[in-house]
Amino acid sequence: MIRALLLIPAVAAVLSLVIRNALLRRIILVLTAIGHTAMTIAAWHTDPAPLLDGWLMLDKPGLLFLTITSILFLACSLYAFGYLAGEAGKRKQDFEEGVLFTNAPGAVFCACLELFLATMTLVTVSRHIGLLWVAMEATTLASAPLIYFHRHHRSLEATWKYLLICSVGIALALLGNFFMAIAASKPGSEGTAIVVDILIRKGQTLNIPWLKAAFLFFLVGYGTKMGLAPLHTWLPDAHSESPSVISALLSGALLNCAFLGILRSYQICAAAGQSEFCRDLLVLFGLMSIGWATVFILGQTDYKRMLAYSSVEHVGILALGVGIGAGATFGAMLHAVNHSLTKAMLFMAAGNILAVYKTKTTTEVRGVLRVLPVTGVLWIAGFIAITGMPPFGMFVSEFTLLRAMIEQGRIGIAVAFLAMLALIFVGMSVAFLNMAQGKGEKELHLNGKSDSSDKSESVFAVFPPMLLGALTLMLGLYIPTAVNELLHGVASAIGGY
Amino acid sequence: MNNTADIVMIFLVLTNLILLGSSRLIACIRTVAVQGIVLGLLPLLLNGWSLELHLVIFSAAIITLKGIVFPWMLTGTLRDLKTQREVEPFIGYGISIVLGTVILMICMWLGSRLPLSGPATSPLIVPVVFFTIMSGLFLIVSRKKALTQVLGYLVLENGIYAFGVALVDQQPMLVELGILLDVFVAVFVMGIAIFHINREFDHIDTDKLSGLRS
Numbered sequence: 001m002i003r004a005l006l007l008i009p010a011v012a013a014v015l016s017l018v019i020r021n022a023l024l025r026r027i028i029l030v031l032t033a034i035g036h037t038a039m040t041i042a043a044w045h046t047d048p049a050p051l052l053d054g055w056l057m058l059d060k061p062g063l064l065f066l067t068i069t070s071i072l073f074l075a076c077s078l079y080a081f082g083y084l085a086g087e088a089g090k091r092k093q094d095f096e097e098g099v100l101f102t103n104a105p106g107a108v109f110c111a112c113l114e115l116f117l118a119t120m121t122l123v124t125v126s127r128h129i130g131l132l133w134v135a136m137e138a139t140t141l142a143s144a145p146l147i148y149f150h151r152h153h154r155s156l157e158a159t160w161k162y163l164l165i166c167s168v169g170i171a172l173a174l175l176g177n178f179f180m181a182i183a184a185s186k187p188g189s190e191g192t193a194i195v196v197d198i199l200i201r202k203g204q205t206l207n208i209p210w211l212k213a214a215f216l217f218f219l220v221g222y223g224t225k226m227g228l229a230p231l232h233t234w235l236p237d238a239h240s241e242s243p244s245v246i247s248a249l250l251s252g253a254l255l256n257c258a259f260l261g262i263l264r265s266y267q268i269c270a271a272a273g274q275s276e277f278c279r280d281l282l283v284l285f286g287l288m289s290i291g292w293a294t295v296f297i298l299g300q301t302d303y304k305r306m307l308a309y310s311s312v313e314h315v316g317i318l319a320l321g322v323g324i325g326a327g328a329t330f331g332a333m334l335h336a337v338n339h340s341l342t343k344a345m346l347f348m349a350a351g352n353i354l355a356v357y358k359t360k361t362t363t364e365v366r367g368v369l370r371v372l373p374v375t376g377v378l379w380i381a382g383f384i385a386i387t388g389m390p391p392f393g394m395f396v397s398e399f400t401l402l403r404a405m406i407e408q409g410r411i412g413i414a415v416a417f418l419a420m421l422a423l424i425f426v427g428m429s430v431a432f433l434n435m436a437q438g439k440g441e442k443e444l445h446l447n448g449k450s451d452s453s454d455k456s457e458s459v460f461a462v463f464p465p466m467l468l469g470a471l472t473l474m475l476g477l478y479i480p481t482a483v484n485e486l487l488h489g490v491a492s493a494i495g496g497y
Numbered sequence: 498m499n500n501t502a503d504i505v506m507i508f509l510v511l512t513n514l515i516l517l518g519s520s521r522l523i524a525c526i527r528t529v530a531v532q533g534i535v536l537g538l539l540p541l542l543l544n545g546w547s548l549e550l551h552l553v554i555f556s557a558a559i560i561t562l563k564g565i566v567f568p569w570m571l572t573g574t575l576r577d578l579k580t581q582r583e584v585e586p587f588i589g590y591g592i593s594i595v596l597g598t599v600i601l602m603i604c605m606w607l608g609s610r611l612p613l614s615g616p617a618t619s620p621l622i623v624p625v626v627f628f629t630i631m632s633g634l635f636l637i638v639s640r641k642k643a644l645t646q647v648l649g650y651l652v653l654e655n656g657i658y659a660f661g662v663a664l665v666d667q668q669p670m671l672v673e674l675g676i677l678l679d680v681f682v683a684v685f686v687m688g689i690a691i692f693h694i695n696r697e698f699d700h701i702d703t704d705k706l707s708g709l710r711s
Contacts, residue, residue, distance in 0.1 A: 128669075128672065130669070130672035130675075130676070131672055131675065133676070134672065134675035134676060134678075134679055137679040137683065138679060138682075140683075141679070141682045141683060141686055144686055144690070145686075148690075148693070151693070152697075153697045153698060154709060156690070156693055156694055156697055157706040157709055158709060159690060160643065160690055160694065160703070160706060161706075161709075163683075163686060163687055163690060164637070164646055164650065164687070167650060167683050167687075168634070168637065168650060168653060171650070171653055171654055171657055172657075174657050174661075174676065175630070175657045175660065178657070178660050178661045178664065178665045181665040182664060182665060185665075193669065209611065210611075213611070236709075237709045240709070241709070
């Protein structure tokens with residue numbers, strides 16, 4: 001089953017490069033997503049058999065992140081199906097500076113997208129931390145061409161920063177791998193394979209100074225990729241310059257995969273009795289990320305960058321949740337699911353707005369509710385969801401976090417957390433509500449950039465975000481038993497409940 | 498055996514200092530290539546030239562990639578660029594070398610603080626590896642050209658790799674080759690990106706890549 005999960009997207013990537021018919025390629029993309037999701041659902045029912053001596057195995061954390069990735073990819077592939085029809089390989093005029101640019105050919109885009117799915121799947125199933133590293137670096141390489149879809153200088157700059165910063169960050173995580181291997185080896189005896197399960201079993205016998213150093217390098221290395229401040233510098237550029245469907249995948253799926261890398265090393269440290277040390281670091285990075293994001297969200301004039309900084313905020317909340325531990329771990333896992341669903345929905349809605357208004361500046365967009373009724377509603381719903389208002393799922397997860405903080409008596413952190421969330425709410429509400437309301441048509445004509453031809457909302461543009469929004473709404477009202485069990489299983493695997 | 502490892506480590510320090518001080522891109526590429534070849538011989542050296550099959554394959558793969566393929570790809574890129582062949586540093590060569598020696602001293606101090614539990618092959622390994630990593634990072638932040646940043650990345654990677662070979666017991670072949678493959682693709686993709694940067698901007702100076710702000 002694991003083999004199928006990895007092979008479906010990999011084979012599809014090869015096919016995409018060979019096939020010349022653009023329509024067929026896009027159909028293959030959607031079929032890949034459907035096949036992958038079907039296999040993931042099957043993995044919920046029966047535990048897939050381990051491969052390669054247990055190096056590839058789907059445990060509970062892996063299954064959770066695999067499911068998020070798979071659902072998100074399904075939604076994104078449907079969105080991309082409509083998007084590519086009008087974009088791939090076309091010559092376009094840049095709406096910010098008026099330069100002409102070409103889009104990347106559809107074959108490269110589809111192949112990289114499928115390869116990206118394959119590498120992310122490999123991240124979720126790897127139990128050998130060396131293999132996990134290989135997969136993680138591969139996700140960077142597969143996604144770099146996706147960011148450079150619009151071939152103009154701003155996206156190129158974003159791609160270069162992404163490639164270099166993430167590659168250097170991940171190289172540091174490789175050093176973390178070696179440190180971990182040293183921590184596990186005994187003088188004069190054979191080395192151990194650095195498989196998560198073996199390391200957890202050896203727990204108490206690990207060499208503590210090297211283990212701590214390893215965790216630090218993992219946190220910095222994978223934290224760069226995850227977007228923890230102050231290592232997040234590539235993130236706003238990459239998210240704002242890539243096509244919206246890619247921003248959705250980067251934000252919703254890729255950041256989580258990097259988080260999984262940190263969680264794996266945390267599991268090992270916890271088994272060695274070092275969870276205090278790791279949790280303090282996670283709380284520190286978490287608070288720093290939320291604070292940093294708050295500063296940049298207030299007064300942000302580019303709505304895609306605002307969404308990107310909101311991702312920095314939410315990965316901070318994830319790190320904070322695991323750092324607080326106990327009941328907050330469950331909250332953090334639920335938050336990961338909610339954030340992925342909501343952020344992907346918002347990026348897709350942002351893509352629809354961008355396609356019609358042809359500007360990323362918040363003040364130049366007015367009356368989305370009138371011009372694009374469905375997208376407008378999604379935009380407002382997404383705003384309510386992302387700021388943690390009821391009835392959406394994020395309210396539940398943030399509330400769980402807050403309750404755990406108060407139960408542990410960490411009032412200072414709880415107050416800071418609430419204050420920053422309130423500031424972010426203010427910052428985002430100004431931009432989001434102004435964009436949604438007002439007289440739309442007039443602004444559009446005054447703007448003079450858009451033409452009436454692309455004002456219709458196609459099914460492919462609104463159905464995927466609607467689906468994601470419905471899912472996060474459901475998680476806010478009622479968490480299905482199976483999901484609840486999985487989330488608690490993951491939480492107990494990483495030292496909470 | 499201790500001696501050979503020491504010699505390799507001193508060689509690493511020297512090549513890093515050369516990189517910090519040289520002004521021509523082609524010289525930098527060659528220095529990194531030589532560094533790669535010596536590192537490729539390291540697994541064989543440390544095992545006393547015992548020609549086990551997996552060691553030989555691994556060594557050959559490293560020497561081919563780091564000693565031949567990467568320099569060839571990078572010189573190819575350099576030829577296509579018609580760019581200035583100078584490194585163009587933000588921080589001058591002399592100061593770079595002085596800073597390099599300061600970093601080396603700090604790394605020596607740091608290395609003495611991290612105890613090794615395993616069979617230490619050479620006391621120089623930990624400090625030199627840290628120094629190589631720091632040199633790589635220094636090259637990335639202090640040089641203008643995108644090509645030099647790739648070289649910095651390679652030096653950083655060389656340092657990490659040297660650590661792995663010298664101190665960590667044999668990792669499975671699959672993982673080691675996977676790591677090499679990733680680095681190869683990384684350099685390949687970066688090469689393509691540099692090509693595009695050159696076409697788009699008519700230069701590869703990353704300090705002018707500053708259109709995207711907060």
